[in-house]
Amino acid sequence: MPPVSLRRRVMDHAMTGAAVLTVLLVLLPLFAIFAYLVYKGIGSINIAFLTQTPKPVGEPGGGMANAIVGSMVILGIASLLGVPLGIGAGIFLSEYGRNRYGDIVRFVSDVLNGVPSIVIGIVAYGLVVMRQKHFSALAGGVALAIMMIPTIARTTEQMLLLVPQAIREAAYGLGVSRWRTTLSITLRTATSGVITGVMLAFARVAGETAPLLFTAFGNQFWNWKSDQPTAALSLQIFTYAISPFDEWHRQAWAGALVLIILIVGAVAAVRIAVRHGTLSGA
Amino acid sequence: MSNQALPRPRFNAPEPERGSKAALKVEARTTPLLHGKVSEIPDAAFGWAMRLCGLAVVALLGLIVYQLVVGSQLSWHAFGWKFFAQSDWNPVEDVYGALPFMFGTIVSSLLALVIAVPLSIGVAVFITEMCPIRLRGILSFTTELLAAIPSVVYGLWAIFVLVPVLREYVQPFLAKTLGWTGLFSGPPYGIGMLAAGVILAIMIIPIISSITREVLTVVPQHQREAALALGATRWEMIRVGVLRNARAGIVGAIILGLGRALGETMAVTMVIGNRPEIAKSLFAPGYTMASVLANEFTEATGDLYLSALIEIGLALFFVTIVVNALARLMVWSVTRGQPARSLA
Numbered sequence: 001m002p003p004v005s006l007r008r009r010v011m012d013h014a015m016t017g018a019a020v021l022t023v024l025l026v027l028l029p030l031f032a033i034f035a036y037l038v039y040k041g042i043g044s045i046n047i048a049f050l051t052q053t054p055k056p057v058g059e060p061g062g063g064m065a066n067a068i069v070g071s072m073v074i075l076g077i078a079s080l081l082g083v084p085l086g087i088g089a090g091i092f093l094s095e096y097g098r099n100r101y102g103d104i105v106r107f108v109s110d111v112l113n114g115v116p117s118i119v120i121g122i123v124a125y126g127l128v129v130m131r132q133k134h135f136s137a138l139a140g141g142v143a144l145a146i147m148m149i150p151t152i153a154r155t156t157e158q159m160l161l162l163v164p165q166a167i168r169e170a171a172y173g174l175g176v177s178r179w180r181t182t183l184s185i186t187l188r189t190a191t192s193g194v195i196t197g198v199m200l201a202f203a204r205v206a207g208e209t210a211p212l213l214f215t216a217f218g219n220q221f222w223n224w225k226s227d228q229p230t231a232a233l234s235l236q237i238f239t240y241a242i243s244p245f246d247e248w249h250r251q252a253w254a255g256a257l258v259l260i261i262l263i264v265g266a267v268a269a270v271r272i273a274v275r276h277g278t279l280s281g282a
Numbered sequence: 283m284s285n286q287a288l289p290r291p292r293f294n295a296p297e298p299e300r301g302s303k304a305a306l307k308v309e310a311r312t313t314p315l316l317h318g319k320v321s322e323i324p325d326a327a328f329g330w331a332m333r334l335c336g337l338a339v340v341a342l343l344g345l346i347v348y349q350l351v352v353g354s355q356l357s358w359h360a361f362g363w364k365f366f367a368q369s370d371w372n373p374v375e376d377v378y379g380a381l382p383f384m385f386g387t388i389v390s391s392l393l394a395l396v397i398a399v400p401l402s403i404g405v406a407v408f409i410t411e412m413c414p415i416r417l418r419g420i421l422s423f424t425t426e427l428l429a430a431i432p433s434v435v436y437g438l439w440a441i442f443v444l445v446p447v448l449r450e451y452v453q454p455f456l457a458k459t460l461g462w463t464g465l466f467s468g469p470p471y472g473i474g475m476l477a478a479g480v481i482l483a484i485m486i487i488p489i490i491s492s493i494t495r496e497v498l499t500v501v502p503q504h505q506r507e508a509a510l511a512l513g514a515t516r517w518e519m520i521r522v523g524v525l526r527n528a529r530a531g532i533v534g535a536i537i538l539g540l541g542r543a544l545g546e547t548m549a550v551t552m553v554i555g556n557r558p559e560i561a562k563s564l565f566a567p568g569y570t571m572a573s574v575l576a577n578e579f580t581e582a583t584g585d586l587y588l589s590a591l592i593e594i595g596l597a598l599f600f601v602t603i604v605v606n607a608l609a610r611l612m613v614w615s616v617t618r619g620q621p622a623r624s625l626a
Contacts, residue, residue, distance in 0.1 A: 022404025088335025114606035116545025179328030207432020210547035
């Protein structure tokens, strides 16, 4: 074997070095973000932060309790609307949509996936806020639901397609009707995958701010009605971050940490429930 | 009872049609086992309910287009195409032009690509071709963790960490070394086009690198072996055997990243400076289409003002759709119809 020339060897090592360097450069901001979140956030999270509403400017203390609850309400509404529709569309794609119509729906949901979230906000504004004449948790939920549907539909489809055809045929062979087969056999077998897809979609919209700006709008006080402006954690972080007050900056960091903990916590909880609990599929 | 939905890759032989011989066979096999006749109605109802869900997805897109088109009528009739060529944005005199916002969106996104593309391809190449298998899973998981951080948290970090670093160290350095180009001149505020580009780059790296990784893994192994057998070094093998074969897919991944950068709102709004100006220097503040919507939509008082904002939304919508469709086609051409991982 002829020896490899020096130039080529140097080039080889240089490119390996460059690749390692890019990895380090990409990991650097990741660690910086998490380090700052924990470092700045953990000192500001206390009982008051989790139980009180925001104080007026200048007064220390106060918290984001209303925003945390508001986020949960908005996400609850979004899931209620988005999850069944998304899973239904996924079932359509895998069980009824192996044809041209399915391809159209598939393409459209990929397109929807790429629509900027702020544009979805405009649509929800026109659909809900303009009709009701005021900002509301419902409008925020609709905006987030629109964002969840395409993701859930596509992951559900992929998961259902992984279920072997023989299982469906076994059910048909026992005289089980098609809808029962789809729901109790196919969907059930794919449960954990489908739920993972749902959680992906959930995590994606849970931190969304742009579509809530002119739908949920935000609120400094408690609000228990779904047709009134509602606070959301992400909105509160945004408002506080661009404010000129140190106290609010501190709380923005705390809010960001809580938001990430809530997202990771929700995803982890569902994962565990899927693995051990009653939700576990085949 | 038809027998569709075989779990095999798309673009294979067509499934048996409903009512075809193959489908009838299944029916014939199952029917005698049943006690009496089972009603067809629940089955049909379920099937149509699911079709309705599928239709709802298409209807959603229609609804989005409808809302945007109807909402922007007023502004369209007032300004026509001039809307996109005029740089005045003056709510007081009811004159609106989208040029500064289009400029900001394009420049910040391109800047993000310039920074993100080499980094993401480097990461993807390292993960698929160089790193030990044990490290592979951890690395791809951590880079994808970047994608899970909400945009507003990126913005928060950018305001308090990235912008000061840019202001104190990066911008003075750039001004000194590359100031003569005119791209890096003016007072170093920290906040501005450069900060927006950098934070966007950090946000789109996970997308570009994960799709590039996917594309690289579908390059056939024998391409690598052939290059090595010809005496190539590892880098030459990657360049000739891997990257060249995956070209179209990598370009697709980049365009997909571009699509995300164009529509990104919160983090950009928080650091770009929000001033509708067209400046040559990247240190200067700018404004993007998405951030003008975020800032001014709730404050838009006049009908024409609101309509102009919705027209910006419509333009943003069309651009991102075209960009995304293009990207998906390119990724598909490499992965042969296995759909690219969704952008979650």
